[in-house]
Amino acid sequence: MRATLTYWKYELIRTLRDRRFFLLTLGMPVIFYFVFINQQGGALRIAGTFWSHYFMVSMASFGVVGSSINTLGVRLAAERQSGWVRYLRTTPLSSFGYAIAKILTQLTLSLLIILCIFLVAHFSQNVSLSGGEWLTITLWLWIGSLPFAALGVFIGLTGNAAQPLGTLMYLVASMLGGLWTPIQALPSVMQTIAKWTPTYHYAHPAWRILAGQSIQASDILVLLGWTLLFLIGSVALQRRIDTKVQM
Amino acid sequence: MSTVIEMENVSKVFGKKRAVHSMSFAMERGHSVALLGPNGAGKTTSIAMMLGLTKPTSGRVCLFSGDPKSATSHERIGVMLQEVSVPPRLSVRETIDMFRGFYPKPLPTDRLLQVSGLTEDQKTMAQKLSGGKMRRLQFALALAGDPDVLFLDEPTVGMDVASRRTFWDEVRSFLRAGKTLMLTTHDLQEADMLADRIVVMQNGAVIADAPPESIKMQFGGRTVSFVAGPDIDFERLRMLPDVTDVQTVGRQVTVRTQNSDALLKTLILEAWDIRDIQVHGGGLEDAFVRLTAEGGESQ
Numbered sequence: 001m002r003a004t005l006t007y008w009k010y011e012l013i014r015t016l017r018d019r020r021f022f023l024l025t026l027g028m029p030v031i032f033y034f035v036f037i038n039q040q041g042g043a044l045r046i047a048g049t050f051w052s053h054y055f056m057v058s059m060a061s062f063g064v065v066g067s068s069i070n071t072l073g074v075r076l077a078a079e080r081q082s083g084w085v086r087y088l089r090t091t092p093l094s095s096f097g098y099a100i101a102k103i104l105t106q107l108t109l110s111l112l113i114i115l116c117i118f119l120v121a122h123f124s125q126n127v128s129l130s131g132g133e134w135l136t137i138t139l140w141l142w143i144g145s146l147p148f149a150a151l152g153v154f155i156g157l158t159g160n161a162a163q164p165l166g167t168l169m170y171l172v173a174s175m176l177g178g179l180w181t182p183i184q185a186l187p188s189v190m191q192t193i194a195k196w197t198p199t200y201h202y203a204h205p206a207w208r209i210l211a212g213q214s215i216q217a218s219d220i221l222v223l224l225g226w227t228l229l230f231l232i233g234s235v236a237l238q239r240r241i242d243t244k245v246q247m
Numbered sequence: 248m249s250t251v252i253e254m255e256n257v258s259k260v261f262g263k264k265r266a267v268h269s270m271s272f273a274m275e276r277g278h279s280v281a282l283l284g285p286n287g288a289g290k291t292t293s294i295a296m297m298l299g300l301t302k303p304t305s306g307r308v309c310l311f312s313g314d315p316k317s318a319t320s321h322e323r324i325g326v327m328l329q330e331v332s333v334p335p336r337l338s339v340r341e342t343i344d345m346f347r348g349f350y351p352k353p354l355p356t357d358r359l360l361q362v363s364g365l366t367e368d369q370k371t372m373a374q375k376l377s378g379g380k381m382r383r384l385q386f387a388l389a390l391a392g393d394p395d396v397l398f399l400d401e402p403t404v405g406m407d408v409a410s411r412r413t414f415w416d417e418v419r420s421f422l423r424a425g426k427t428l429m430l431t432t433h434d435l436q437e438a439d440m441l442a443d444r445i446v447v448m449q450n451g452a453v454i455a456d457a458p459p460e461s462i463k464m465q466f467g468g469r470t471v472s473f474v475a476g477p478d479i480d481f482e483r484l485r486m487l488p489d490v491t492d493v494q495t496v497g498r499q500v501t502v503r504t505q506n507s508d509a510l511l512k513t514l515i516l517e518a519w520d521i522r523d524i525q526v527h528g529g530g531l532e533d534a535f536v537r538l539t540a541e542g543g544e545s546q
Contacts, residue, residue: 010341017336090300
């Protein structure tokens, strides 16, 4: 436990010094928010709510997906390749403790990103919700980010491919899932594709909460399905690495 | 309870390659063992199994009479591995402090900085250190938890002569405190200086296991050198029992022998025409070269 908490603390220190994290992972959704709100006007009605509210959820989701893939996934790959993960296994920090520290770090960063985007939306576009709505949306986006942590782990196991694969997944999943352009504005083929992406089912419940609706079981089921797929993929990759490694 | 490491009939196979073959080995507390062998002899794999990084294909490996993977046994060891780079965006001091946070009773940070000679570099970003300083940082990390046992895999690679000296001094004072050392190295001088037991591996098996002195005696032999007078009979010299090789440079003769005492007696009692006699012990390097060459032939 001591080792896990220590590692968590130093992971956060390292992230706070990471320019890439602030410029890309946190900066991109904030900038996109300003740009796209000004294009359409925040008062536009969409899916039972306002564009300024709807797109706030889109960008919070985009930020969380980005940090799971870029911060967790790419960093994990780098730490494995540099021999660091192997070295840590000789210390009292167990593999399990290392995984827990990584998940705690990811949850902290996700919460930070969600709150940042919400604050930006609140102060720039006067987005205001009831206390209960703020709380449910925050909790959903926070806990619902776990499938993307699993995706981050999967990407972290792909070695040299992690950086390009991560960037590709980040952009493609965000675009197809309707985080940039709402799927209502896309052709029907794209809408059908969107309904299979984890990104769509991650943001969808939060959009519904904005419209005064409740979270649907179907969203949770699809996300669980993707989580399972990412975990199975990770285990398969790990097996392949274990049998290949010669030392 | 004083057995630190125990390997019983351990084998490790990667695909079709047999890295370690029915190895049995035990190490008591307070000893310092140097594991030597040519590249690919199975040293790193053996260490990896002792540390719980790799599972043996068959056989049993114990660390402190328990599972080498357990976190409690890792609280009592410190490790330097090869080819590890530390994560970015932490200073030397922070990296050390992070490691200290893993252990129940860590050594003070300033002490670790001083032991590794990194006090002046404590604010440098750890990832930017040069090769030699990076090794020294890893030595500080290995000592962070005040370990009972140190595992050092090629610790001085990349260090300059002065850092090497300081490093050896620190390891020796660690050993004087009654602690245990498991060392792999290519530097035979280092092995000779730090270890009280030498284990030589080749092709995945232990081919010699003894104190450095007896390995040197047994496999390195001795040399007796002298200046030869005009009456010396080189043919007879070569035929003497115990003489394995004779080299001459001008009048200076160097004779290699397994038994320098007997050879000297013969030379003196038979009043050979020689003067300025010197006896040298064969180095560990000599012994090592012979050992691994013999092992290679028998394979």
